[in-house]
Amino acid sequence: MREWWRDAVIYQIYPRSFQDTTGDGIGDLNGITQRLDYVARLGVDCIWLSPIFTSPQADMGYDVSDYTDIDPIFGSLDDFDRMLAKAHDLGLKVITDQVLSHTSDKHPWFIESRKDRTNPKADWYVWADPKPDGSPPTNWHSHFGGPAWEFDATRGQYYLHNFLSQQPDLNFHNPEVVEAILETAKFWLDRGLDGFRLDTVNYYFHDKKLRSNPAAKATHQVMATDLYGMQDNIHNKNQKENLGFLERLRALCDQYDDIMMVGEVGDMGQRSIDIMAQYTKGKKRLHMAYSFAMLGPDFSAAHFRSCIQGFQKGAPDGQPEWSFSNHDVMRHVTRWAHHAVSEDAMARLACAMLMSFEGTIGIYQGEELGQTETVMEYNELQDAQAIRFWPGVKGRDGCRTPMVWQHDARNGGFTSGTPWLPVKAPQLENAVDLQEDQAGSLLRFYRDVIAFRKSHPCMTRGKTAWIGLPEPILAFTRSTADDNLTCVFNLSTKPLTLTLTGSATLAGLHSGALTKGKLTLPGNGFAFLDHDDAITLGT
Structure with missing residues (x-):
């Protein structure tokens, strides 16, 4: 299924x-x-x-x-x-x-981890000693600016945070962390989450x-x-x-x-x-x-x-x-x-x-x-x-x-x-x-x-065959054994006209026009072409 x-x-x-x-x-x-x-x-x-x-x-x-x-x-x-x-x-x-x-620095895990270097959760987060000159262990940066390391005076070590300093990174190299995280996922799956x-x-x-x-x-x-x-x-x-x-x-x-x-x-x-x-x-x-x-x-x-x-x-x-x-x-x-x-x-x-x-x-x-x-x-x-x-x-x-x-x-x-x-x-x-x-x-x-x-199987299950048209045209065909749609998009603000060889009709919502082998699209226009046999598009 x-x-x-x-x-x-x-x-x-x-x-x-x-x-x-x-x-x-x-x-x-x-x-x-x-x-x-x-x-x-x-x-x-x-x-x-x-x-x-x-x-x-x-x-x-x-x-x-x-x-x-x-x-x-x-x-x-x-x-x-x-x-x-x-x-x-x-x-x-x-x-x-x-x-x-990562968790919040207010998570009970982190509160315990930062107490000292020997507590049961001491290795649940990424802790490291300063370099000899006191600088952070690596040059890594945080997404929120500045070093990805925050010095903690209680442990005398830095902890890693890829985001805010209030978001310390968990140490997934510790198997206990992995097991604890899997338990939290199980909690929600048992509750019926999809x-x-x-x-x-x-x-x-x-x-x-x-x-x-x-x-x-x-x-x-x-x-x-x-x-x-x-x-x-x-x-x-x-x-x-x-x-x-x-x-x-x-x-x-x-x-x-x-x-x-x-x-x-x-x-x-x-x-x-x-x-x-x-x-x-x-x-x-x-x-x-x-x-x-x-x-x-x-x-x-x-x-x-x-x-x-x-x-x-x-x-x-x-x-x-x-x-x-x-x-x-x-x-x-x-x-x-x-x-x-x-x-x-x-x-x-x-x-x-x-x-x-x-x-x-x-x-x-x-x-x-x-x-x-x-x-x-x-x-x-x-x-x-x-x-x-x-x-x-x-x-x-x-x-x-x-x-x-x-x-x-x-x-x-x-x-x-x-x-x-x-x-x-x-x-x-x-x-x-x-x-x-x-x-x-x-x-x-x-x-x-x-x-x-949803009404066209080719749009949800069909494979994509790309059509080699120049910018600003994005075009491809989505196909299953019984269903074909060619999708054409004008990514510019200027209207354009394409030549169509073969038999096709406009399907569904569209902003273009198809007349005598010509597909005309306004700026930011689009069209879905329904066809049984192969078609070609050209500029």
């Missing part, structure tokens, strides 16, 4: 910003339960929840202090169970972020010899604030031992029915694609890998083709998950604005393109509304990364602002209190209620394209 996740469209919910039911300005589990009917109407198959576990919220829940309980700001375990039950009643699978590479989205999946193990990283090769421009990007990060992540842990976690998941693990590969470019291929190879590792490869500024036919084709070559039996937006990057409608005829045209092109890709598809809350990046003032920031690097780095708050349900309601219907991040006029213009009953709205477009994808 074919696994559910292979054909799935996964909808990411950022719980803090989805729906507040208590008036404290922060979204919660009961709010998610309240809005699940909306999610189900999109036609998606699964929801992914960003962290909801007990946390001091230094990094908005990605600093976990208790892996087996719900943070009170989101509700309780009973609230989680009710949410899970309703999702299942609606036919939705549920997966949650699992942040396993799988995990594994945060920073390639960061679990570090180089045991603590070798410093070399400088990055000068193949791409690095921002002056991106100290992390100035190194070739070969010793602080992507270690071969990661694979052994993933096989342990997969073996646990395989004891349950229909469980899926998707791992976030925290790398860009070809390395990201290579790691995705390695981590999904065979049937003993990840079910899928989630890449940042399409979450950056690159917007060209060559880029999208290289991402998908690179994965196909590297892991012919693996499964990717492709997304254009998430809670860590600028929303794609804004990110690709200089390639857009309009925000609406870009939103439609991106949706049509993403839904035609081979693999599992991920969309981020508000993407279906055409939401843009919220412009933040310094006094409105909550993201530690943005606060530290302002104004050089805008941070992640702009993509995390609340869902807007009603354009004329206080705070867009998100909360009756003061929202943790502001709701602003440009986002109110894309509210759900303005699009729900509007013929031709982007929300309806998303529903229709998702339905179109």
Whole structure:
């Protein structure tokens, strides 16, 4: 039987910003339960929840202090169970972020570990002595700026943190740590969860010899604030031992029915694609890998083709998950604005393109509304990364602002209190209620394209044959034995015309015209061509 996740469209919910039911300005589990009917109407198959576990919220829940309980700001375990039950009643699978590479410094494990060098958890985190001159053990950098090492006066040692100093890295070289982490995963599987989205999946193990990283090769421009990007990060992540842990976690998941693990590969470019291929190879590792490869500024036919084709070559039996937006990057409608005829045209092109890709598809809350990046003032920031690097780095708050349900309601219907991040006029213009009953709205477009994808087996199960057309045209055919669709996308703002040889008709939603062997696409236009026999396209 074919696994559910292979054909799935996964909808990411950022719980803090989805729906507040208590008036404290922060979204919660009961709010998610309240809005699940909306999610189900999109036609998606699964929801992914960003962290909801007990946390001091230094990094908005990605600093976990208790892996087996719900943070009170989101509700309780009973609230989680009710949410899970309703999702299942609606036919939705549920997966949650699992942040396993590091904990909060408020986690009981770390509190004990830092007491001294001989306690039972002394080796549960990555501790190392200073160099003779007192400097950190290696030159590794944190994603949040500065060294990836924090000196602790109690132990007289440094501890490793790839992210905030409040997020110490666990020592996966210690078998006790691995067993403890597997127990936390089992807790949620026993509760009925359908799988995990594994945060920073390639960061679990570090180089045991603590070798410093070399400088990055000068193949791409690095921002002056991106100290992390100035190194070739070969010793602080992507270690071969990661694979052994993933096989342990997969073996646990395989004891349950229909469980899926998707791992976030925290790398860009070809390395990201290579790691995705390695981590999904065979049937003993990840079910899928989630890449940042399409979450950056690159917007060209060559880029999208290289991402998908690179994965196909590297892991012919693996499964990717492709997304254009998430809670860590600028929303794609804004990110690709200089390639857009309009925000609406870009939103439609991106949706049509993403839904035609081979693999599992991920969309981020508000993407279906055409939401843009919220412009933040310094006094409105909550993201530690943005606060530290302002104004050089805008941070992640702009993509995390609340869902807007009603354009004329206080705070867009998100909360009756003061929202943790502001709701602003440009986002109110894309509210759900303005699009729900509007013929031709982007929300309806998303529903229709998702339905179109599901109605054509070639779009979910078909192989991809690439068509060699020049920029700015991305074109390929998705085929099964009984179903063929050729997908054509104009990634520029200028209209173009292609010649068509063979017999085809326009299928589903499209923004082009097909007349007398000519396919005309407006700027940011697209078309799906239905055909029984082979066709050719030319410029």
